[in-house]
Amino acid sequence: MSSTIHKTHISVAQNASGRNLNVPVYTIDSGQPGPNVYIQSSIHGAEVQGNVVIFHLIKALQAQTISGKVTLVPNCNPVGTNIKAGEYTLGRFDPVNGTNWNRGYHYDETAVTEFATTVSQDESMASITARFKSHLLDGIQAKKQRPWGLGLAQQLNLRLQTMAAQADIVLDLHNGPVSTRHLYVPEYLHASATLFSIPHVIFIPNHFAGALDEATFCPWWTLADILSKRYDREYDFGIAAFTLEMGSQEVIDFTDGKQDAASIMAYLRTQGVLPECKLQPSNMRRVGVYLNDYKTLFTDFGGMVEYVAQPGEYIQAGQPLARVLNIDDLDTEDAVQTINAPCDLIPMLHFPSASVLSGTQLYKCFTEYFVITERTD
Amino acid sequence: MSSTIHKTHISVAQNASGRNLNVPVYTIDSGQPGPNVYIQSSIHGAEVQGNVVIFHLIKALQAQTISGKVTLVPNCNPVGTNIKAGEYTLGRFDPVNGTNWNRGYHYDETAVTEFATTVSQDESMASITARFKSHLLDGIQAKKQRPWGLGLAQQLNLRLQTMAAQADIVLDLHNGPVSTRHLYVPEYLHASATLFSIPHVIFIPNHFAGALDEATFCPWWTLADILSKRYDREYDFGIAAFTLEMGSQEVIDFTDGKQDAASIMAYLRTQGVLPECKLQPSNMRRVGVYLNDYKTLFTDFGGMVEYVAQPGEYIQAGQPLARVLNIDDLDTEDAVQTINAPCDLIPMLHFPSASVLSGTQLYKCFTEYFVITERTD
């Protein structure tokens, strides 16, 4: 079997020349029942590998029967991708005002609480779900039309969220600076951690800090919590949202991208999107951490850094993470200073430059981590 | 009479060469009773005019008798001042991660609530004040010593706050992009609005968003509120904090700076710092606004902009604020698009560049403003 891709473009911003900045939207709509899936990549402009993953996904999905609908939006932030400062891409924040491109999605807890009051005990899940989706989209729409306007990052985010908010499954493809693969999973989807072929998992609470995954799951999680408490039964709306960190920024790798696409295909199969697909999540060791134990190590001093510990390595307390060269003391015992691991940890990523000021994020690390699955062969 | 200035330097950061970045601290300590005053400038690196104001203040204060102590910290962010990107200074946020340099000060509402439980009804104001200052400093100190470190902006902020938190009066000198003079006043100090020679005043609530003025007054305001409610009497700890916007960024003007220094001297006289000073706040029209009515106008489209409305001008609803040139329609009626005022307003500032993307902050405006004082001659 095969499926047909439909391609459109949406305008997400205008540049200083007054030109629309367009984003391609690839859609496969099977017309058959099944989940509505939304996948985007490169909201941070230097995190481009997700575009390769979407390229391989499109190829793979075209060869499959689909149940439901899949929407894929590569390179979703054309502003971020195109801001160069020196040879690299300054893609993480708006160069005008420093706003992180992944912090302006919409979530209004009060609106959820208010909506909850309209749900009676005997309203069907389907009805609640349909009404709440519509309610969420109305909220996004209202925000887009504020009479005094909105900032660029927020405008961009809301246009993307208008698509994502209609989906049941949302995958936001990112990269770290120099990074190993890891996955953000909301705590209520704990079991989903084993459905991807990603060795490191961060479990996150029902807390909104502006990102797309949070903006997607927080309203449903909150609504489920309110209704479950009120009516003393489980409410599971089947909404899932994940942020996938597919390795390092500033890298395009077609071979890795094919594997990552296969990992996502296997997950989609478990969700009923690919009835004829045979792909399985890998048999692999998976290690998890709660967000509180996912720690950032800042340096207290500036200098030139060798990153000794590699992302994904198991490091014991006291082992060296980094060495810093002290330019003014090359002739003394203080020429090299070592930064040691404050506890047992696994670095997920490190800063991509060898030159750091004091207060730079050197590493982000799993601490107090635990095994989710062991490799069994 | 005259007073003696004492000068020291503190290190606020280290650069990538491993060198300390130092900030000068000028102090006049009279040894006489009186308020403790803290004044800093240029936390945003392109907002340099406050340094000229401090220059004139130092001259003027040296010629005065002082009651209490005055600490002046010009150019308090040497990182921000020294990041060039093109000819201008990229001083508003950390170029590495986009963090606004004025959002990392410390405030912990829970710590205030806890402290409040230790205050008995008959504890003297002097005792509460001394204990609470010490408590606040302990909180800052504890944060500085977090084992995993802190980001650069926060490290810088906390080192400055360690000085500011010891003061009774804190003045943070800023500039807008292209801007008229305006002043942020916490609502509980409403009456202070008339003590400066600044024509535009924004009254701000007890809400912490990370800035120095808020970090200074929020804990005392919160404590006063708790205790006033609990013991049913007024608590006024005499702590004042203001953000002064002294015109436009990227400008050094010695003549204007002298006037701004005189405005601050007049205010300090009203607070008992300058017993022999004769300076008075100007006889002038002052207009105020509540923070909710201080609105940002974003543009919905990109293009090249003429800023028609000048900062400080009274604009009526429907009058033109800006005109945008449309490069692709120079030969049609759509060549120029006009953005009109959505209501009566006074622009405080506008964006400093003629080229804007969609979602750019074109103007920040007083709406629903009211007269505080009229000029009487």
Add this chain to the structure above:
Amino acid sequence: MSSTIHKTHISVAQNASGRNLNVPVYTIDSGQPGPNVYIQSSIHGAEVQGNVVIFHLIKALQAQTISGKVTLVPNCNPVGTNIKAGEYTLGRFDPVNGTNWNRGYHYDETAVTEFATTVSQDESMASITARFKSHLLDGIQAKKQRPWGLGLAQQLNLRLQTMAAQADIVLDLHNGPVSTRHLYVPEYLHASATLFSIPHVIFIPNHFAGALDEATFCPWWTLADILSKRYDREYDFGIAAFTLEMGSQEVIDFTDGKQDAASIMAYLRTQGVLPECKLQPSNMRRVGVYLNDYKTLFTDFGGMVEYVAQPGEYIQAGQPLARVLNIDDLDTEDAVQTINAPCDLIPMLHFPSASVLSGTQLYKCFTEYFVITERTD
């Protein structure tokens, strides 16, 4: 009478999203004999006022009878216009490698020398002109097709030069940082200095440094010199090229733009392009300088600068140009350092930021200037 504008777009580059970056090309081709005129603006991305001038020119030209052809290319560098770094536009050079956007035009002196050998004494001016234009275009074309490719600035430059090299009159519209109006005139067109309403004129020699005006006139000037010497008579091919500096960068001003357009219309009238136009160059004082005497003043120290001397002001030797504030000496006699004019001069422009490192271009100044015309009423 009126003329009809024709509008097309050409692609001058591709961005990192793989999209073409287009530039509008407005053309009036009268079909009548007359000069071929090429006018472009904003090759430096922050120098946007020329776009307003072209807007007014299009309006004015539409109301005129044209002899010959006029091509207008506003916003000719969409890469430069759209690189923001902080609030300002980083438009002067390629942010990837620092290449000035106005230094990659093509000129090959050897090719001129070789062409000259093909000109016989009795070849008509029309024939030489036609053959040489074609020869120049071939050279540009050959360079564009180099098998290993070309850098971005050069690709952009050559695509624009392909249009400019077909013209008889080339006007390149620029702005200075903070600047008064001035005009670059090749020495062999000395008399043209009085045909614009621009008070300051720099006469430049037959030296190629990469800019469009030089790339336009150097080959014709060189050819005329060779042939004049060889055949001992005057060769004047009637090719003119000027760089017009229309005030300050980062400014859009419709009123000023209308005056600048009128100045260009008056010039075009003198060249026979506008047979029914009545506009005259202004009756005004014009001051000139040779390029050697157009001096850049660099500062030897870093600091915060007040620009005392305004662009266009007549400054005498020893008068103050700038004052620099010394942050570490606010309490001493060394707090302010004055930079005085080393000789009588007229500043054309100054640096647009108040914060400077050592070695910053503070001012560019006319020295040893002379009066070209005096105002006569």
Add this chain to the structure above:
Amino acid sequence: MSSTIHKTHISVAQNASGRNLNVPVYTIDSGQPGPNVYIQSSIHGAEVQGNVVIFHLIKALQAQTISGKVTLVPNCNPVGTNIKAGEYTLGRFDPVNGTNWNRGYHYDETAVTEFATTVSQDESMASITARFKSHLLDGIQAKKQRPWGLGLAQQLNLRLQTMAAQADIVLDLHNGPVSTRHLYVPEYLHASATLFSIPHVIFIPNHFAGALDEATFCPWWTLADILSKRYDREYDFGIAAFTLEMGSQEVIDFTDGKQDAASIMAYLRTQGVLPECKLQPSNMRRVGVYLNDYKTLFTDFGGMVEYVAQPGEYIQAGQPLARVLNIDDLDTEDAVQTINAPCDLIPMLHFPSASVLSGTQLYKCFTEYFVITERTD
């Protein structure tokens, strides 16, 4: 035996806070006859690995007997090292004006020609050398004192050159973007190519483009040429200057740095600086190219790039160098475009970002290369 290091600091610039930017200068002066060696690193701010090499050199030299004098200047451009734009270091050019930090050294060919006229046939080499060094230093000194000042990059360059111009051997330590080790050798020192343990060598002509190695050898090479022709005998002043590209920018690697230091020690031994040292250049294959055959491959289109060919790999004509992903054609045959090698080549370096505009330098490559030495075991 051991040698004593002496450490001083020189100021090379002032920042916008008015502070001196200092550079450490490490010197070993044996007091014994022998060459005067000058080694600097990091003139391009992101090319930091040379600092590690100098660290290891200092350690190694301290354990050696020295003949002559060695001066080591790590991190010689504190401005470049400290300009961040996003996470990376914008170290290649002045962020204010785009000036490459390695293009402002001084060379005045006319001054060499004039000096040559003062050399008689019987003047001793020692005398010519001493007089010419002094002459060169006078030229640098005169330039530094120009009354209208100099740009920042040039001021920095001239202060470093004042040290380098006193040396007989100058090593300038650089890195490429993503790069294999390679070495620039002036053609007249062809034999020196085998004295370093660096596998790739570019032979450069007597042409000055502003870099330190050229500024060092051009005057001596030119003088030798003039005198050799005039007096019909060989003049060899024993002046050597090399640019060493020690791998990739933005990397600190202590292990690699130790090997690179050993390579330099071996070279210095061959020049008589280290009489007791036993280190030899490696037995290795070395491949050379003339500068004209060292080609830059620019891309004609923008997009997202996988760098297939690795620096140092031997690539045959027609083999793939890079693949570019086309975001708007992920569903078609045009999704991936391959850029093939136009001829047999060895890439030395590729662009460090996966996102490129049209006109980006994708690769720099050896073409028409030749074997200098083969590995013999």
